[in-house]
Amino acid sequence: MDLKDWIQLLALPFVGWLSTAVFTNTKRAQRLKLIGESFDAISQQLTDTGSGSSSQRRLIAAVRMRRFFDKEGEFAISEVLIKESIKHFSIKIKFVCPYEKDALSVISALLKTPVGKDDPQVQKALADSLAYANDLSGVDLQGADLSNSFLGAKSSAEQMSLRELDFFGATLIKASLKYADCGGAKFVQAEMRECVMDYGDFASADFRGANLTKARLKHANLEEANFQGADLTQANFAEANLSGGVFNGCKLEGAQFKGAKGIPIEIMKRLDTASIYH
Structure with a gap:
């Protein structure tokens, strides 16, 4: 060759x-x-x-x-x-x-x-679709209607990451954020009546001016969360971690704190024998 x-x-x-x-x-x-x-x-x-x-x-x-x-x-x-x-x-x-x-x-x-x-049907279908996304980082949800949506999970192993997302002025009435990872998320002035947030991670989340009337936050991690000026009437914080949380100017009538950790002293003074705020 x-x-x-x-x-x-x-x-x-x-x-x-x-x-x-x-x-x-x-x-x-x-x-x-x-x-x-x-x-x-x-x-x-x-x-x-x-x-x-x-x-x-x-x-x-x-x-x-x-x-x-x-x-x-x-x-x-x-x-x-x-x-x-x-x-x-x-x-x-x-x-x-x-x-x-x-x-x-x-x-x-x-x-x-x-x-x-x-x-309502189209709105719920669109909102529920967010839970199927692989990566929600950078998504703009300010003012979005997420009512009745399921953005949570069935267990901590399936935890949905919503870290540092901006929900400013969003509507999350009766939405589910159960087991959701919302560390550092912004819920400023959000409408969150009856929102289910059990077992979620909301460390350092910002709830200033939000309406969380009758919201469920049982077993949630709320360490260093800011609730300044929020409406927490009849909210349920049972077994939640409230260490370092800010509750200045909140409406707390009827809120439940049974078994919660890190309850501020000023709130502790207003709890009855059933750990309900009055």
């Missing part, structure tokens, strides 16, 4: 790899295009309030939005991760949801508009 033959032989693996890479990238681009077209179609159905639209179509579209969060679904794509060193070479394939952030942006925006707020 002459030099030319040797060069052609040695180049074969590289040519094969390059052909495969080009083919893979082409398929990826085509798949992204199809996913994008599906996202546009579902978004259009969800936001269409014209004379030909219907509540049922918007409800179906709201539920279908969750599929953009499913790493095993038809709207996910695969990514190949190659790690190479002198002694080790590995290839790992992971699945990602390329339109997850776009879906979250549409959902959070609609939860603040009449499309979401004027139709």
